[in-house]
Amino acid sequence: MSVKTEVAIIGGGPAGLAAALSCYRHGIRNIMILERDEHLGGILQQCIHNGFGLHWFGEELTGPEYAQRFIDEIRKTGISCLLNTMVIEIKEDKTIYAVNSRNGLMEIKANAVILAMGCRERTRGALRIPGGRPAGVYTAGMAQRLINIEGYMPGREVVILGSGDIGLIMARRLTWEGARVKMVCEIMPYSTGLIRNVRQCLDDYGIPLKYNHTVIRIHGKERLQGVTVARVDDKRNPIKGTEEYVSCDTLLLSVGLIPENELSEGAGVKLDPITGGPIVDEFRQTSVPGIFSCGNVLHVHDLVDYVSKEAEITGEGAYRYINGRSPSDSDYLQVIPGKGIRYVVPQRIYGDSDVEFYFRSNGIYKDGTVELTDGEKVLASKRLMRMVPGQMERLILKRELLTGVSKTKKLQLRWRNRNEEDDAECS
Amino acid sequence: MQLICILCPRGCHIQIHPGKNGEWEVEGHGCKRGRDYAIQEAACPLRVFTTSLWVDGGAHRLVSARTDRSIPKDKIIESLKLTKGLTVKAPIDIGDVLIKNIAGTGANLVATRKVDRI
Ligand SMILES: Cc1cc2nc3c(=O)[nH]c(=O)nc-3n(C[C@H](O)[C@H](O)[C@H](O)COP(=O)(O)OP(=O)(O)OC[C@H]3O[C@@H](n4cnc5c(N)ncnc54)[C@H](O)[C@@H]3O)c2cc1C
Ligand code: SF4
Numbered sequence: 001m002s003v004k005t006e007v008a009i010i011g012g013g014p015a016g017l018a019a020a021l022s023c024y025r026h027g028i029r030n031i032m033i034l035e036r037d038e039h040l041g042g043i044l045q046q047c048i049h050n051g052f053g054l055h056w057f058g059e060e061l062t063g064p065e066y067a068q069r070f071i072d073e074i075r076k077t078g079i080s081c082l083l084n085t086m087v088i089e090i091k092e093d094k095t096i097y098a099v100n101s102r103n104g105l106m107e108i109k110a111n112a113v114i115l116a117m118g119c120r121e122r123t124r125g126a127l128r129i130p131g132g133r134p135a136g137v138y139t140a141g142m143a144q145r146l147i148n149i150e151g152y153m154p155g156r157e158v159v160i161l162g163s164g165d166i167g168l169i170m171a172r173r174l175t176w177e178g179a180r181v182k183m184v185c186e187i188m189p190y191s192t193g194l195i196r197n198v199r200q201c202l203d204d205y206g207i208p209l210k211y212n213h214t215v216i217r218i219h220g221k222e223r224l225q226g227v228t229v230a231r232v233d234d235k236r237n238p239i240k241g242t243e244e245y246v247s248c249d250t251l252l253l254s255v256g257l258i259p260e261n262e263l264s265e266g267a268g269v270k271l272d273p274i275t276g277g278p279i280v281d282e283f284r285q286t287s288v289p290g291i292f293s294c295g296n297v298l299h300v301h302d303l304v305d306y307v308s309k310e311a312e313i314t315g316e317g318a319y320r321y322i323n324g325r326s327p328s329d330s331d332y333l334q335v336i337p338g339k340g341i342r343y344v345v346p347q348r349i350y351g352d353s354d355v356e357f358y359f360r361s362n363g364i365y366k367d368g369t370v371e372l373t374d375g376e377k378v379l380a381s382k383r384l385m386r387m388v389p390g391q392m393e394r395l396i397l398k399r400e401l402l403t404g405v406s407k408t409k410k411l412q413l414r415w416r417n418r419n420e421e422d423d424a425e426c427s
Numbered sequence: 428m429q430l431i432c433i434l435c436p437r438g439c440h441i442q443i444h445p446g447k448n449g450e451w452e453v454e455g456h457g458c459k460r461g462r463d464y465a466i467q468e469a470a471c472p473l474r475v476f477t478t479s480l481w482v483d484g485g486a487h488r489l490v491s492a493r494t495d496r497s498i499p500k501d502k503i504i505e506s507l508k509l510t511k512g513l514t515v516k517a518p519i520d521i522g523d524v525l526i527k528n529i530a531g532t533g534a535n536l537v538a539t540r541k542v543d544r545i
Contacts, residue, residue, distance in 0.1 A: 048491035049477045064491050064540040148479055151489045176507055196433035385437050
């Protein structure tokens, strides 16, 4: 089977849904969403806790409610959604190969493609913790799915490694279900999760959060029996003599998310080694003209609201591209992370409209400003009381300020402490 | 007591103590909302809770649910016990009341996911 479409969207999570609606609002009518799962909404369907939508809808929703609002909108438009459909390859010329049980192998020729495949969780393999392979070791997201979708309790005595948001949310959920969460170990001196989640999920239930601690060994043959945890030094190496055995039947890993970009790479899309996602311009167009990217496949977001916001931009991008108004490589200004900044998206800009930058810090900083400079003058800045890696920050650049800035220059985003001289990093 | 305000990203560290004549003494808040939050936290912390219930005859095994308003934190475990062993019948729509006035809190437990009948 071979079909044609104006825009093909890979992934029907919040990013894909918002991207599709935005294309529709820009007048594009031939839109197709390809989703491998049996329902739309992506990972949100298993995130049953509240806290979504404060920025987008101005009210606090749960994951499924947030998703349903977008799904209802999609249903009104007649955008075609192919469910249970797995995309297996995307070519640079925007030919897509997908499979489902109804049509078998499909070839879809699209004018523009929006990548919205989300991310996956880092697993134990990525961490290399020594020990056997007993049952009872899960990623936090797997446990979330087991409890919230399948209705199955993974265990009774739990240790959580990593203080990412999913791990924090699961600590509370497991406590509510009657399990005993003994501790959360975080290898860094700070949490990578949102402060409100540390408060509501751990502090409320007296669950200790051990900074500078990690799991160094897994014990048990058939079923997990315990773990050895230890304090780490500032190079993150375990310190001898600080080992402690903690009995548990379940270990949850909440140690980070990785954008899922095998398909993107196959299409020749260049990736940013820091974000793990494509290098994009302000319309989230990748290095391959006509291929766009948004949501967690582009960079890992902590709030779904900004996923929706970012995805909306791609609709305008796709519209511009289809109508032949896309910049070429020499039209771009590069944007690079400077002091205190781990990454910034977009990594390059065309600059014919205002641009909102999304960025993350590389450590904890207090009381200062983030500045976007062209090496001579400051083009945009923002005062921040604190900047932490767990919280994505934003900065808007007004288009007028770019007039006269040469395209050969590089823009740099950097942190400046309030006291100029005092350049030391606080922690 | 010491707490971190979670209402906005500034995350102010607030100190709150019972003062003279029944007033609270609050310090460290960046705005009035933070002050109100600290007083609420000190007097009676409120939380929304979410869970899921078994479904009979539905397209999904479970339906997710939440309270339609915040309830006192120490009522959460009691409320959760009331949801155990309960099965609800499909079809269910978002907002359908699954348990009325849960644990006498005045809050209803409502569905947060649509579950079609099969
Ligand atoms: C386990 C987990 C829990 C999370 N919990 C929270 C939370 O509590 N709060 C919060 O704000 N954020 C949470 N996040 C972050 C959350 O992922 C984002 O807020 C948001 O869901 C990202 O949207 P997305 O559309 O980019 O990705 P997703 O929601 O992951 O959607 C991607 C979609 O693409 C589909 N897909 C992928 N590959 C293919 C393919 N080859 N063919 C067809 N379809 C494909 C997937 O099936 C999926 O439906 C969580 C993330 C994970 C992984
Ligand atoms: S006190 Fe006000 S400014 Fe400070 S964190 Fe709370 S809401 Fe924000």
